[in-house]
Amino acid sequence: MHQVLISDPTLRDGSHAVRHQITFEHMMLYAELAEAAGIPILEVGHGNGLGASSLQLGKSLVSDAHMLIGCREKLVNTKLGIHVIPGFATINKDLKNAIDIGVNVVRVASHCTEADITKCHIEYARERDVEAFGVLMMSHMASATKLLEEAKKMQSYGAQAVILMDSAGAYFPSDVSERITRLVHDLEIPVGFHAHNNLGMAIANSITALESGAVILDGTIRGFGAGAGNAQLELLVAVLERLGYKTGIDLYKLLDAADIAESHFAKVPYVSSTNIVSGLSGVFSGFAKPVERISREFGLDPKDIFFELGRRKVVAGQEDIILEVAVSLSQKSGE
């Protein structure tokens, strides 16, 4: 049974669940818990990553620099990671500052068919001698062949691993095994998987990814994250132990960390009716909060908005289309 590298985006994907309002104190609390439990990588930031705090996507309560400096001081064995979407994060300002602060792992992400935009950020991270992973978001929207093509680009830019994200929680195990198997077979670098739980498959899909050859998994405490949440980290680690995988994490301390995080800041997600429709429609989980808000404002059923967003095949970053869809649905219902 192989070793699994766990990367924990509780303080990044979890931000989506609270509109990027995690306090500095709670970040410091969680960084201490993560270090104590032996979590290998802790990812920190705005829900949409470095430099994404903005009026459109939501302002972070704590600045990137402030949270990274704080976590840097708390972490010794746990590596400090960031999620970087080129376009939101500039190289000369955001990425340079983050690496200057002491970030260890830079995960450069793009929509699953847009790996070209990750080239300069990945190359810069490698030049600065930090680890660089490539991340393909909303990966259910591309075939295994297309994902392999994009992942190979990331590999050629110097990425040391490639992570497939099921950003909409739309995968079934057979989808995961087809794609991961293909990447593992044809890439020279390790492959990872990042699950969401919209269809209740986050844990099952994560295990399938490992069985298909992946060696990196993402998970957050209590599943704290966008939409129906991520793979629930402490549950994932318990299941992995039972199945004989090694993570290096202290399960008992991790279960306690989950209880503490829940009592302080980690809102426990569940699969709501709109999350189900979001998963069925294959829409980015990060849209849940704005869809709920906008549907309330317009007196619409959020399920109808999600079905329409699915038909339009929107991707992360196109939050403005939610409003457009709401206006169009209101006009229709008023006709």
Next chain:
Amino acid sequence: MHQVLISDPTLRDGSHAVRHQITFEHMMLYAELAEAAGIPILEVGHGNGLGASSLQLGKSLVSDAHMLIGCREKLVNTKLGIHVIPGFATINKDLKNAIDIGVNVVRVASHCTEADITKCHIEYARERDVEAFGVLMMSHMASATKLLEEAKKMQSYGAQAVILMDSAGAYFPSDVSERITRLVHDLEIPVGFHAHNNLGMAIANSITALESGAVILDGTIRGFGAGAGNAQLELLVAVLERLGYKTGIDLYKLLDAADIAESHFAKVPYVSSTNIVSGLSGVFSGFAKPVERISREFGLDPKDIFFELGRRKVVAGQEDIILEVAVSLSQKSGE
């Protein structure tokens, strides 16, 4: 793709989550929603089934007769089901009354190695011309061979289906496929599966059961049920539709029903740290509430109680052992 028969124990397994205190009004509300969404079977009762309301297991807020008469009046196309554990439910009083009221489906349950005790109840139900299913609880504690032997007994008593319950939420898909495949192959009656979510596998295991030949699945609204909850019904139906199975349920109405049930009475469960340990230890999910209460009283970690209960291989109905374990752990920690 085959038709799946959905049986919904929201008003029975859900009782565990609120210590059997669902109000009559909420039962009537949910019965109306179930009928409107086209749910085939609605199971109603105390968490431990007919006649189980007691000081030791918890008193029901509403009597068996009252809730069954109420639901009988609300249901037309949806069949009225009950969970019957011989020992709690007598034939001459409890079962006779329930059938007189107009129950359609009698699910007679025993611990997975004790099918003998279901004989008289199954035979009585068949004599009275209502449907009778056999239910093997805590089925993870027996091998496929042993389960088949017990299920064959139920078949010989006249059971028209056999349901395997993963009462502790301890199964992985490979466990499910091994057992269900064996039963489907060697029984002449339909096979069903009842999942719990302690290891996050309720939906994945339910699908695996179907792929292994099962044709009956249990699920509750929002997963409302013992411990980490059941397979989440509206999510299960959405996933089944996506995979091409037919349930006859109106998904859109079911999603709305879930929202309404949640806002009125259905507490949404999640996989707590103690639920995880319960699943890992293979302890009955219905123990979650009493374990939490007793661990608070004794100042113990509920995780430690669950691990010890797992070592002692306790089964449902042995709630008194929780106290014994708590006393023994307190004495140890005081030494």
